[in-house]
């Protein structure tokens with residue numbers, strides 16, 4: 617079976633998002649507030665705006681979009697977050713794609729501070745009701761009726777996220793590859809995202825998870841220090857926080873957990889080729905820059921600087 621990746625979408629990808637959203641509106645008009653006719657009138661700017669909040673998720677298999685789901689804070693109920701626009705293309709139904717999309721949006725909402733996520737579902741869609749029940753949504757009792765559609769009820773459902781937490785765990789390198797690819801390699805399927813050392817016994821790969829969803833990757837390899845070759849030193853590579861949850865302290869937490877373990881193993885220093893765009897992050901988290909080490913990465917052609925941190 618092809619592997620399915622669920623990921624946040626960027627505004628630049630609006631044409632592909634428009635296609636899957638229009639497909640959903642044509643396929644299941646009863647399920648959505650927006651109509652196909654309305655959506656076909658949307659200008660590029662509206663599609664881009666929808667994606668600019670980084671809370672639109674898509675499921676992808678073999679480079680094709682096969683599903684989508686959105687998250688958003690409620691317009692007039694502060695602190696309430698909603699899931700909407702949930703869709704999986706018919707040939708991919710029944711394979712867990714929808715649940716992964718729900719988890720992705722839930723993790724985004726959790727990282728924004730939400731401890732519940734709500735949705736409205738049409739009471740005549742048994743398949744959707746079954747899916748949401750399986751994902752832990754329960755009825756709140758709130759019902760909306762539409763005067764134009766007698767007999768049709770929209771039920772408000774709620775999934776509690778109070779048990780969710782941010783957890784840092786060691787994982788196999790492969791678990792991190794889709795995240796490495798999309799955050800660090802422009803989501804380009806042709807780019808190599810494996811390091812030759814990934815499967816050496818000493819290499820350590822850490823994942824940061826919000827609930828079931830992987831959102832941070834960091835891999836560590838024994839290596840010679842560029843500053844003092846006598847020190848027991850490891851290299852950090854593939855430091856990446858997913859696009860919708862950057863700047864929330866999650867990357868820092870993963871580094872601190874890993875460094876505590878490395879310190880306990882007798883490691884005295886860590887180093888990395890830090891992307892210049894990420895240097896403010898490394899400055900904030902205790903790393904120093906090696907003067908004169910500025911260079912272009914052969915893999916990405918992006919400016920980098922050698923950085924290190926004594927433990």
Ligand SMILES: CC(C)(COP(=O)(O)OP(=O)(O)OC[C@H]1O[C@@H](n2cnc3c(N)ncnc32)[C@H](O)[C@@H]1OP(=O)(O)O)[C@@H](O)C(=O)NCCC(=O)NCCS
Pocket residue numbers: 799800854855856857858861862863864865866867868869888889890891893894896897898900901
């Ligand atoms: C760089 C990156 C890994 C940081 O992870 P993150 O989870 O977003 O960072 P955190 O939220 O833990 O940030 C920790 C601190 O650094 C600051 N910070 C993070 N990124 C920053 C940036 N680009 N500019 C300024 N400050 C930044 C945060 O505001 C926070 O500051 P605080 O001390 O006031 O709380 C992440 O933004 C990312 O994946 N970027 C794209 C890929 C990349 O460049 N990776 C690094 C390759 S070397």
